[in-house]
Amino acid sequence: xxxxxxxxxxxxxLGSLYALIAVGYTVVYGIVQLINFxxxxxxxxxxFGALSTYLLFFDGQTGVWILPIMIVGAIIASVVTAVAMExxxxxxxxxxxRLAPLITAIGISVFLQELVRVFYDRIPFADFPSAxxxxxFPQLDGxxxxxxxxxxxxxxxxxxxxxAALVVCAILLWYFINRTKLGRGMLAVSQDPDxxxxxxxxxxxxxxxxxxxxxxxxxVAGVSQxxxxxxxxxxxxxxxxxxxxxxxxxxxxxxxxxxxFGGLVLGVVESMATQYVPGQFGGGTWxxxxxxxxxxxxxxxxxxxxxxxxxxxxx
Amino acid sequence: xSIPTLPxxxxxxxxxxGWPVGLAGVALVIIGTFMSWSFDPNILGDLSVYGYxxxxxxxxIILSLLALVLLLTVKGPLASRLGQWLDAALGLxxxxxxxxxxMVGVILAIAxxxxxxxxxxxxxxxxxxxxxxxxxxxxxxxxxxxxxxxxARLPGWFEIAAVAVVMAGVLFGAAYALAREDAWSFxxxxxxxxxxxxxxxxTGTMGWFGHVATRRRKVLTLAAFAVAFFFPFTQQGSDANxxxxxxxxxxxxxxxxxxxVVGLAGLLDLGYIAFLGAGAYVASSLSRSAFATIDWxxxxxxxxxxxxxxxxxxxxxxxxxxxxxSGDYLAIVTLGFGEIFRFxxxxxxxxxxxxxxNGPNGIPGIPELAVGGFNFGxxxxxxxxxxxxxxxxxxxLLLLMAFVILVFTRxxxxxxxxxxxxxxxxxxxxxxxGVNVFGLKLLAFAVGAFLAGLAGTIKAHQDGATxxxxxxxxxxxxxxxxxxxxxxxxxxxxLLGATILKLLPEKLRFFSEYRLLLFGLTLVLMMRFRPExxxxxxxxxxxxxxxxxxxxxxxxxxxxxxAK
Numbered sequence: 001x002x003x004x005x006x007x008x009x010x011x012x013x014l015g016s017l018y019a020l021i022a023v024g025y026t027v028v029y030g031i032v033q034l035i036n037f038x039x040x041x042x043x044x045x046x047x048f049g050a051l052s053t054y055l056l057f058f059d060g061q062t063g064v065w066i067l068p069i070m071i072v073g074a075i076i077a078s079v080v081t082a083v084a085m086e087x088x089x090x091x092x093x094x095x096x097x098r099l100a101p102l103i104t105a106i107g108i109s110v111f112l113q114e115l116v117r118v119f120y121d122r123i124p125f126a127d128f129p130s131a132x133x134x135x136x137f138p139q140l141d142g143x144x145x146x147x148x149x150x151x152x153x154x155x156x157x158x159x160x161x162x163x164a165a166l167v168v169c170a171i172l173l174w175y176f177i178n179r180t181k182l183g184r185g186m187l188a189v190s191q192d193p194d195x196x197x198x199x200x201x202x203x204x205x206x207x208x209x210x211x212x213x214x215x216x217x218x219x220v221a222g223v224s225q226x227x228x229x230x231x232x233x234x235x236x237x238x239x240x241x242x243x244x245x246x247x248x249x250x251x252x253x254x255x256x257x258x259x260x261f262g263g264l265v266l267g268v269v270e271s272m273a274t275q276y277v278p279g280q281f282g283g284g285t286w287x288x289x290x291x292x293x294x295x296x297x298x299x300x301x302x303x304x305x306x307x308x309x310x311x312x313x314x315x
Numbered sequence: 316x317s318i319p320t321l322p323x324x325x326x327x328x329x330x331x332x333g334w335p336v337g338l339a340g341v342a343l344v345i346i347g348t349f350m351s352w353s354f355d356p357n358i359l360g361d362l363s364v365y366g367y368x369x370x371x372x373x374x375x376i377i378l379s380l381l382a383l384v385l386l387l388t389v390k391g392p393l394a395s396r397l398g399q400w401l402d403a404a405l406g407l408x409x410x411x412x413x414x415x416x417x418m419v420g421v422i423l424a425i426a427x428x429x430x431x432x433x434x435x436x437x438x439x440x441x442x443x444x445x446x447x448x449x450x451x452x453x454x455x456x457x458x459x460x461x462x463x464x465x466x467a468r469l470p471g472w473f474e475i476a477a478v479a480v481v482m483a484g485v486l487f488g489a490a491y492a493l494a495r496e497d498a499w500s501f502x503x504x505x506x507x508x509x510x511x512x513x514x515x516x517x518t519g520t521m522g523w524f525g526h527v528a529t530r531r532r533k534v535l536t537l538a539a540f541a542v543a544f545f546f547p548f549t550q551q552g553s554d555a556n557x558x559x560x561x562x563x564x565x566x567x568x569x570x571x572x573x574x575x576v577v578g579l580a581g582l583l584d585l586g587y588i589a590f591l592g593a594g595a596y597v598a599s600s601l602s603r604s605a606f607a608t609i610d611w612x613x614x615x616x617x618x619x620x621x622x623x624x625x626x627x628x629x630x631x632x633x634x635x636x637x638x639x640x641s642g643d644y645l646a647i648v649t650l651g652f653g654e655i656f657r658f659x660x661x662x663x664x665x666x667x668x669x670x671x672x673n674g675p676n677g678i679p680g681i682p683e684l685a686v687g688g689f690n691f692g693x694x695x696x697x698x699x700x701x702x703x704x705x706x707x708x709x710x711x712l713l714l715l716m717a718f719v720i721l722v723f724t725r726x727x728x729x730x731x732x733x734x735x736x737x738x739x740x741x742x743x744x745x746x747x748x749g750v751n752v753f754g755l756k757l758l759a760f761a762v763g764a765f766l767a768g769l770a771g772t773i774k775a776h777q778d779g780a781t782x783x784x785x786x787x788x789x790x791x792x793x794x795x796x797x798x799x800x801x802x803x804x805x806x807x808x809x810l811l812g813a814t815i816l817k818l819l820p821e822k823l824r825f826f827s828e829y830r831l832l833l834f835g836l837t838l839v840l841m842m843r844f845r846p847e848x849x850x851x852x853x854x855x856x857x858x859x860x861x862x863x864x865x866x867x868x869x870x871x872x873x874x875x876x877x878a879k
Contacts, residue, residue, distance in 0.1 A: 035647070089842075092843055096846065098642055100842045101842075102583065102643060103796075104839050106792050107839040108835065108839060110834060111836055112835075114835060118829065242654070245647065249647075285661075286658070292654050292658075293651075295647070296648050299640050299648050
């Protein structure tokens with residue numbers, strides 16, 4: 001039974017990470033009906049933004065007060081990437097056939113990965129390591145180091161940070177969407193863009209805000225991932241993005257609570273599969289396969305997701 | 316794409332000067348080519364000889380002679396005969412631009428490969444000034460209204476001869492370009508080819524050739540296969556280029572299979588590389604490799620069919636969700652299947668499941684194909700020319716290619732193909748018209764997968780090893796890119812796209828570091844500026860430019876003419 005709780009904790013940690021990224025997919029989809037395939041790369045660039053901030057200003061220090069500044073660095077990097085992506089690549093294609101934005105997204109994804117891989121150590125006025133191998137992520141007091149033991153369950157400090165980050169972000173997100181003018185504008189646009197425009201909402205601006213909002217959460221997720229794995233690399237966005245998309249679909253794409261819920265469910269299912277799928281098909285090596293099987297089953301049998309999507313007949 | 320032009324008032328004022336300036340430019344370019352371009356004889360072949368042109372200088376002469384022909388069409392002896400058909404002014408503008416790019420490329424190549432601009436000899440500068448003059452002159456030559464070259468009727472022998480000449484040009488050009496060893500020379504040959512093609516497009520010759528090609532499709536297909544067949548004989552037994560050519564063929568055959576699914580039926584498949592992988596794994600597990608996991612070695616023909624059938628079965632499995640999901644969701648489902656395939660091949664190593672694929676190490680040491688005593692590893696000498704190992708596989712793949720193209724065109728022009736197009740355009744309307752939507756979608760997946768499986772079985776033997784990391788998502792993206800780049804639903808486009816995507820990275824080793832970067836950028840730019848691809852299918856063209864009324868009438872009249 002203690003194994004169960006251990007896996008539950010692992011699952012919730014993993015799930016919090018998925019949830020943070022999944023919100024980005026869901027927010028953008030809810031407003032422009034676009035699967036932003038390159039969102040995983042926004043997450044990756046967030047992690048690199050945090051690392052760069054650390055290397056530029058605090059190299060060698062370990063105080064926990066650095067963490068908020070790293071997060072701000074991550075957010076800046078992610079938001080700039082996401083907004084530029086929307087402006088340069090997606091906006092001109094807004095009325096194009098469905099295939100075009102999807103292929104563009106694949107292009108952006110490959111482009112951003114390679115940009116980081118090739119040019120990270122060539123950024124002028126900074127002495128960054130080459131991104132061709134994994135780069136160690138800074139370890140700070142308080143959020144890394146000795147794990148916390150609760151009974152028989154081991155909880156990594158970075159896991160506590162991740163879950164806490166999700167809780168804080170979820171509360172802020174709820175406040176932003178329901179209590180601010182911009183947030184309510186987003187709700188309006190996702191319900192009916194044309195009417196929203198007639199009511200005086202600047203739809204273009206709302207779309208940019210949606211991309212930026214997703215990027216903020218992805219940046220936080222990028223920092224969490226770095227703390228958890230102790231290292232980051234240019235490929236980390238692909239699988240994480242795919243899993244997060246699965247989470248978004250699982251919860252019902254376009255539905256923000258759904259994305260958080262779907263992320264947690266996916267994380268727990270993955271962890272439990274590692275522990276409880278019997279025989280040779282269990283264990284860590286097959287967990288990605290089970291995640292994708294879950295994705296396909298959900299898409300085929302319940303495309304509106306567990307909580308139901310705001311936009312049902314989208315495919 | 317529109318090229319910016321000078322304001323009309325300026326063009327009118329200087330219109331009279333365009334022709335003599337252009338003529339002077341042509342003369343200067345040709346004079347320059349008879350002199351030395353480069354001080355260092357080791358750059359771009361040897362361009363340091365005075366007295367006669369060599370190598371890349373001849374290409375500059377050809378470009379400027381083309382410009383001369385067009386100049387004489389504007390005003391001069393050719394004006395009366397060709398003037399009313401050829402759009403010489405636009406053609407000249409294109410030629411002038413590309414000639415300038417060519418000369419800038421030459422000078423850049425010399426400057427970067429040696430110690431700087433000092434190594435450019437007077438001849439190079441003279442030709443450069445000539446190119447500038449041709450470019451400047453062409454900009455002020457006024458445009459005219461012309462008769463549609465598509466309506467020109469020429470004798471039948473002339474049309475067939477034109478097809479033969481173009482095809483021979485393609486063969487000769489490909490052999491010449493591939494023989495360039497250094498990257499700069501290769502790029503310059505590409506610029507030359509680009510200039511010729513651009514000039515053909517702008518003058519309307521390409522449009523005319525397109526009409527001829529539709530009228531004489533059989534001649535064109537035969538000529539294309541003859542060119543492909545003779546290609547190994549131009550390589551003098553060199554394996555380097557033949558290995559590129561075989562990988563292009565495998566890639567293209569797979570891409571045409573994918574084109575059935577994506578281009579015809581409009582079902583986006585992001586995990587297509589799994590089908591190629593399935594074929595390859597079938598062939599390698601049944602091969603006589605020491606690492607093969609199944610102790611049964613049927614003849615190769617059986618393996619090929621088995622590989623195709625296993626792939627097609629997988630295709631059917633992946634196709635079943637299409638009953639319920641479509642569009643973006645289908646793309647994600649197929650992507651998921653592709654990843655599941657790769658992870659499974661990675662995991663089935665005996666520790667995590669039955670030993671079928673030897674896990675991450677894959678199955679190395681697959682022996683050469685041997686069909687009826689003919690071993691594909693042996694060299695053969697035909698008419699004094701050595702044909703190596705890759706040439707053998709090349710001919711086999713050519714056979715496969717012919718089969719794949721046959722399947723594609725026959726299906727495309729049948730009820731099934733029309734059904735696919737109908738589903739792509741509007742699924743609900745198609746269903747209302749009595750098209751069996753689900754059945755046809757499944758068929759598209761099965762046929763596409765079958766063709767990829769066939770290619771996979773040959774690929775396993777040609778590579779000599781099969782491992783999971785050959786079948787990653789990026790490869791699927793590459794296949795898709797070949798189709799998008801070339802033009803969806805067309806064969807010529809996919810062949811072009813596959814060649815570009817496989818050939819350029821091999822030849823331009825110096826930018827292998829930036830290969831994927833440019834790949835991503837190209838996808839984004841293509842979708843933004845030319846979503847229908849380089850060789851556009853007419854229906855597709857309309858789909859991407861729905862508001863363009865003029866285009867709609869043009870395409871409609873062409874389709875009607877074709878039907879006649």
